[in-house]
Amino acid sequence: MEDFARRLQEQEKAMEKIRNKLALLPDQSGCYLMKNGEGTIIYVGKAKVLKNRVRSYFTGSHDGKTQRLVSEIRDFEYIVTSSNMEALILECNLIKTHQPRYNVLLKDDKTYPYLKITHEPHPRLIVTRKVLKDKAKYFGPYPNAYAAHETKKLLDRMYPLRKCDVMPKDVCLYYHMGQCMAPCVKDIPQQAYEDITNDIRGFLSGGHEEVKKELQRKMQEAAEELYFERAKELRDQIMHIDAIMEKQKITTADTRDRDVFGYWTDKGWMCVQIFYMRQGKMVQRNTSAFPYYGEAYSDFLSFVAQYYSDNPALPQEILLPYPVEASEQAGGEPSEGGEAAGTAEASSEQQAAASVSAAALQSMVPVPKEPLAAEAALEAEATESEEDALQDNPLQQQIARPGAVEPSGAALALQQWIGVKVYVPQRGTKRQMVGMAVDNAKVALNEKFRLIERDEERTTIAAANLGEVIGIEKLHRIEAFDNSNIQGANPVSAMVVFTDGKPDKKEYRKYKVRSVQGSDDYETMREVIRRRYERVLKENLAMPDLIVVDGGRGQISAASDILQNELGLFIPVCGLVKDAKHKTAQLMVGDPPEPVSLPRDSQEFYLLQRIQDEVHRFAISFHREQRGKSMVTSKLDAIPGIGEKRRKLLLKHFGSVKKIKEASIEDFRPISIGDKLARQILKALNDEMQTDGGNE
Numbered sequence: 281m282e283d284f285a286r287r288l289q290e291q292e293k294a295m296e297k298i299r300n301k302l303a304l305l306p307d308q309s310g311c312y313l314m315k316n317g318e319g320t321i322i323y324v325g326k327a328k329v330l331k332n333r334v335r336s337y338f339t340g341s342h343d344g345k346t347q348r349l350v351s352e353i354r355d356f357e358y359i360v361t362s363s364n365m366e367a368l369i370l371e372c373n374l375i376k377t378h379q380p381r382y383n384v385l386l387k388d389d390k391t392y393p394y395l396k397i398t399h400e401p402h403p404r405l406i407v408t409r410k411v412l413k414d415k416a417k418y419f420g421p422y423p424n425a426y427a428a429h430e431t432k433k434l435l436d437r438m439y440p441l442r443k444c445d446v447m448p449k450d451v452c453l454y455y456h457m458g459q460c461m462a463p464c465v466k467d468i469p470q471q472a473y474e475d476i477t478n479d480i481r482g483f484l485s486g487g488h489e490e491v492k493k494e495l496q497r498k499m500q501e502a503a504e505e506l507y508f509e510r511a512k513e514l515r516d517q518i519m520h521i522d523a524i525m526e527k528q529k530i531t532t533a534d535t536r537d538r539d540v541f542g543y544w545t546d547k548g549w550m551c552v553q554i555f556y557m558r559q560g561k562m563v564q565r566n567t568s569a570f571p572y573y574g575e576a577y578s579d580f581l582s583f584v585a586q587y588y589s590d591n592p593a594l595p596q597e598i599l600l601p602y603p604v605e606a607s608e609q610a611g612g613e614p615s616e617g618g619e620a621a622g623t624a625e626a627s628s629e630q631q632a633a634a635s636v637s638a639a640a641l642q643s644m645v646p647v648p649k650e651p652l653a654a655e656a657a658l659e660a661e662a663t664e665s666e667e668d669a670l671q672d673n674p675l676q677q678q679i680a681r682p683g684a685v686e687p688s689g690a691a692l693a694l695q696q697w698i699g700v701k702v703y704v705p706q707r708g709t710k711r712q713m714v715g716m717a718v719d720n721a722k723v724a725l726n727e728k729f730r731l732i733e734r735d736e737e738r739t740t741i742a743a744a745n746l747g748e749v750i751g752i753e754k755l756h757r758i759e760a761f762d763n764s765n766i767q768g769a770n771p772v773s774a775m776v777v778f779t780d781g782k783p784d785k786k787e788y789r790k791y792k793v794r795s796v797q798g799s800d801d802y803e804t805m806r807e808v809i810r811r812r813y814e815r816v817l818k819e820n821l822a823m824p825d826l827i828v829v830d831g832g833r834g835q836i837s838a839a840s841d842i843l844q845n846e847l848g849l850f851i852p853v854c855g856l857v858k859d860a861k862h863k864t865a866q867l868m869v870g871d872p873p874e875p876v877s878l879p880r881d882s883q884e885f886y887l888l889q890r891i892q893d894e895v896h897r898f899a900i901s902f903h904r905e906q907r908g909k910s911m912v913t914s915k916l917d918a919i920p921g922i923g924e925k926r927r928k929l930l931l932k933h934f935g936s937v938k939k940i941k942e943a944s945i946e947d948f949r950p951i952s953i954g955d956k957l958a959r960q961i962l963k964a965l966n967d968e969m970q971t972d973g974g975n976e
Contacts, residue, residue: 297355298353306331323573326367402473543601546726549572588698594699598701600702756780806841813847825852919965940961
């Protein structure tokens, strides 16, 4: 109990510190670093106006993903930058340095191989995942690593570049095989290497079709002469060419190299599709899917920035999409006051922070390719063009809301950083290419969820088989319960429903535990079972065929006692027991409960695992939500005389805290709040506004 009280005290102390720091946030661009109770950085973000963006995390309501992040925040830091471009670069560097768990991370296994012709007197053709500024020629990237290595072998047979890492004294076997010109003993003219390099470039840029036709001709000849091993070898070479030089889906009139990006979001996941276009043709594509926790377009841009941060092998152009589903994204939670129209004069504390941050940036941020004066001119041009575009583009008007990322400004920042033209096309062929990338991202993400649905279809049969194992003639509806608390704090319980083996989310229910003090799992189970099935009887709701509880004999006995002895219901109850690793270990059924043997690789066991994981996830998310609400309290809660009922009444009547501040004493009378209490409310809120610097 003392430990629980200490944790609550530390939590309140942390929130008081956060509230004080929020009042000092500057009206400048920069990056912010969110930390948990252990001081670990769990999220890094960038903002055009730090004050508005960081405050938005601690005001208003959020979706489940953001609420999960906010519930773990115990402190934050920020670094002021002089431009949006510096904020973009700094964010990318901080993400790579700290690897925050809630940021979109470009994992190491997402670095793809390149074919490289080394910059040496006698060059070599190699496969590498590291792209360096060493004057070598790079081709790629190629997501299919195996095909890249096989194509390298093919090119080695076709073009006799040096194979040895260290120059030998005598000719090697490669010379006798016709795969090396033997620079170790012969003088090779530089023009010969340049011709080979041009041939390889032509092959990888679309000239492979001619090579493939020649290989097919030789394969036919070998087959006709009954040299089947040689024919098989040639066939394999053709297959490797097809694998790495994917069938062209897009062609353009020009021959520029460009990367085309598209993304789609659904169910808390983001899918990014990249088309690699070389010499005007799409030669490769790549798909990455991952969960995201921030604002969708901002996290997408973080992915793009990380992708190019250590990659000097750049295309000539990069095409980015507008924010997809802009109308839905516009429903985010900016700060109450919105973004200021102009930049207020910085206080002395803010100026000091900016000078310290500028010094930090010198060691953390690469020097921009253009001087800041030129950057300011570019930003001015971009601002004018954006204002013109806003007149005719409703989508841009939605994007330009407070807290949102402006696509044109983001493209400009990325362009200044990496030195490559970055476009957000609005019409024409380039817009169609971006649209195709977006469509492919949507298809890929939908396919991911359809695969999950197919698994659900297989569980329909598993549910029927599970009923036979337990002794239930027809197992149609399963209701499962799980409890969640931390040392008795914010005790909650949750119920999920599976119908014919599939989750029925509209039937899910959450319970705040009312009568149990501390972490008594048995009494919590009794209360929740009683409340659930009293309501089922009273409202004549659908009865389950099986009740599943998270636990063993004790939880089963507690649930069965309430059902049979208090409510007169005889519904089978089973328990799911976990092992030391908190994974589903066995099923217990009967009176008294006994373990039921189920093969671990059976569909029935997989169904039980899924039920237990789902109810645990649902209970934990509800518990985190309750903890988060206890952290982020309303400004009205601190006013004497305002309890929960009056707080709800005030917010319902006025609509927001901001409108309460602007109200007169007479406006409080219709909701039965006297003049004395009304003065106290206005005084408390206005005093807080002055503490915050007069802006919200």
